[in-house]
Amino acid sequence: MTQLTLFDDVQNKEISLDNVAIQLDVSVASVRNWIKTGYLVQVGRGMVTLDSFENFKTKVAGEEKLTTRANKLLKDSHNHGELLTKFHSLINNDDISGYDLALRYEEELSNSYRNKEGVYYTPLDVVAHFFQYLPKNCSELSFCDPCCGSGNFIIKALDHGISPENIYGYDVDSFAVEVTKKRIFEHTGYKTNNIHHIDFLETTLKPCQQYFDVIFTNPPWGKKISKDKRVRFAHAVGAGKSIDTSSLFFFSCLTRLVKNGYLGFLLQDAFFNVASYEQARKKALNLQIISIIDFGKPFKGLLTKAKGIVIKNTQMGIGNTVECSEVTTHHSRFQNSFLLNPKSILNANCSQEESETIIHLYALPHVTLSGQAKWGLGIVTGNNKKFIRSTPLNGYVAVYKGSDIKNHGINDPSSYIPDNLSLYQQVAPIELYQASEKLIYKFISSQLVFFHDKKQRYVLNSANMLIPESGFPISQVQLCQLLNSKVVNWLFKTVFDTHKVLRADIESIPIHFEYFNENPNFEEHTFNNYLKVKELEDGTFQIEK
Template identity: 30%
Template sequence: MENLLKKEQIGEKLGISLATVNNWIKTQVIPPPDVSDQYSQSAFASIINKIKDEPSRLNSRANRSLLEKKYICYLGITEKSRKLLLNNIVREFEMHELSLSDGVLALVLATLRTNKIIDNDWQVNKDTRLDSFLSAWIAESKNIDLVKALYSKFEITNKNDDILGAFYQSIQSISQKSTFGSYYTPSKLLKEINIPKDKTILDPCCGSGGILIGILTKEHDPSKIFARDVDELALKICFINLVLYFNDKNLSAHIIKQDIAFADSEDFHFASAGQKQEFDFIVTNPPWGSKWTKSQKECLLKLYPEIKTNEIYSIALYNAMTMLKSNGKLYYFLPHSFLNVAAHHNIRYCILNNDNKISIKLLGNVFKDVLSESILLHIEAGRKDNNIHIKDKDGNIYQLSKNDIISPDYIISANINDYDSILINKMYNTEHVDLKNNASFALGIVTGNNARYILQNSMKNSEPIFRGKDIQKYYYESPQCHIVFSPGCYQQIAPIEFYRQKKIAYRFISDTLICTLDCGNALLLNSANLFIPHNYPMESIVGLLNSDIYSFIYKKKFHSRKILKSHLQDLPLPILTAKEHKNIYAMYRKMILKEKNTQGFQENIDKIIRGYFSIDDEQYGYIKGELNGDTLTIKALRNG
């Protein structure tokens, strides 16, 4: 009988979760299993080919691990001639059927010959560490003659710009890079990191060594350099980069294969456990969102009960803290969401609950093909400091008191400067209520197959379904999408009664609060979410959330492109009189009826909010200036 393959193996093959596989079965994207939860080999192969051949799924952000696209990755190479050289090198590789390893080896040999590290007639031998290293690598090659000849006509001078790593990145598909979360660090981000030549340094997720050659000096003692990664080919490039950097064929740097997450586990063969060491400096850009199998996720939750996560960068940070000397320094590049997403509250608690000085530099969008903003986290062990020191993208420096970072989520609001803090604290320190345990929340419908279920025009038995972009302040745009509602067919749907009642609908993907009151029992697509407050007038909440004041709170405290349930639950709602609620209701009615001067009606609502929280004209002007980018007003008030 033909060997059967479990449906879990579809997820492992494509780099997606079992939940996604189940949803694809439910929504008929793929057929149900042949026997129990198993597929025949032919059915399995057909499914894999079908998914890879569907452009809409291959280009999905959620399934970017399926992408086979490639692009030239310059890794900070700026010279036009150098870029042209890299393009020519990549083009030459693509003209031959060589493996990734053989392609990199060919470039390594050409680079070493160009820079006279090895002779043109170099032969396999074991005279030096480099010679032994190359000999072992060549022994793995299945086409050594082509490897040696491939780049023989190229001149690849060493400029310490990681052209080897750039080549390796450029010949990998996006799927290979996203599987390991491997997006490399621009050299311009490393300028402020200085490593004394007599100090030990570890990069536990070193890749091709770009960070190391960006922060070391040639006076540094190579024996004090430690580099680790799970990518064996990247580690080989790292070794060659350091040989080139120090011009040392007997390089004494310590470069080993080791997984930052599973380093102490014997359950995974790729984990190379070693004696735990401590380091003066730990600097890295850990993987973000790399993929794990179900068994690996379960193992991670058992290995790290203190932080209760399988997010790789949180684990990498947690492990690094245990390897840092008592007076050591750590630099980690992380997504901005590390600071304010509730799922990371345990690792935030860990770094806050130590006698360390914490500094954060806000970097913005600096990594190619990474949509989230980034930060550089700097921790100085053993330096007790009750403030977090923050530097924004404009070079402004301010402090955030650790006392203001409280349970349960330990949110680090790094976008709040000293003047912002005055305003935010004023509102949160005024008596208020919130939506926590005081509202029901629900998500928009995830069909699992919009091409099949979402209609561009209305038809018999269809009805409008509203997307996030259809939601404006106080109203819906004319519907662009329709659906024949069949709740049992969709991937994810809230209880139907949530949609079929009066509710507040809001944009889920947004950097500002935008909501409307829905009295028409409308359906929402997954880019729009909803909530139903229990003991607070809905018209008042819509008036509050659509105000500049609440967008200011959201922008400063959470700085997120996704409006989460936890964000809305945290917002301070004023305890208003019945008359004040009635006045807001009157303004709301005038706005939805589109009477003249709707902005004036919102300002009247803002006036009620300002009165309750004691926000004066100057502070209100500052809030509006922050949202509108009025830098002159902002600077004047900050300095005043």
């Protein structure tokens, strides 16, 4: 299907989901939820009627809310064409070094532009970590940064002894390309023609590709490009369903890396534990992973954590160990231990001994909730200020937030919403809220906090709910006790290392149901004894020897 422009959409009285998301500054997932609730009318794959969109803007979303959002975007934006013109005029100014020019340029990029393009230039101290894994003599190696930005990886490659003639870079930002060339000349006196103003992903689709001994980069994270384009790239480089831009660069770079070459990527934390990156992780685990480095939050103004991974393009050997490090500490771990994690999660902060405990827990008889439960999301009102009240009113119902849920009970309600559920942006099937019993749990949380509900409570979207199928081997009360247990919480945090309790992660947790065959009442110490593990003073668990 040909990608329509916005002008084409108007002519055909249709508009794409991508364009709706862009105009309202929301995710496509939010747009799909508005379709499910009847606010937008879908007409064919990926399209809604223009009339329903216009009606939604004016009568549903609220003029005040949209105006506020638009004003916020206006404040956090810049004219990139004017910015490029300004800085291109400075590129030949010998009074300003390439490094200082790059810093000034980066400072003037708006947050909305950075988010759209996935642009966050790599700090020098982070760059330096990657080069310690290269051979001492790199003079004959070729080096590439496919997302070179202002050239920090490239300058470090020069410092590491790689010849400027053997260094290549690509970027879609014309000024970034020019400032990288300027920095190379200032550093070496060599005028290079190897830094190209072109999308590296596009070059990977062309014949007669160039191959490299070393590829180090910080690819764009979540760059906003059309799904059709991402799928096309994924098909070309074998990325499967891993179609985020960072995954596409990961697979593309592997197609351009020589045998026994070195690949180094700085990636968002999600790459290492979220299900949508699973195929990329499996690809990495087929090769020799040298190191995984936790950099914490290295980017100013960005809350996302970042990790580095360094890979050698050769098959993983039996007994290969991975150096897992933070800025000041490190440990080693057998690479094959990651293969036994659910979804091939690369939980590098977990020690070798902890990984053995995880393997032990998964080896014991258990079931999972995968395919054995009904799931429901909490209510998304679309406008909490408009709908939520702090005191009960006629025609209102109590609604519970994630923060109300405790593993020993639930707080009294402090929020109330109109009982007309058709008012809201997203509502689960009513029968889930009104089930005779269900489990509700915190969604935004780094630990598992479940509550057994028998009073048909409603929850907001900071909480979710599940109902096991009738044939599940233990009761909901018993399931709640296991999920809230210390050892299962340790397992959850150690494997998934996340601040969101995702359905896919819960479905991967082993439920050791046979414990209740001999223990009708749950107790932490008897559960640990059954599992043959013990809790240490620091709250971690290990196999009882």
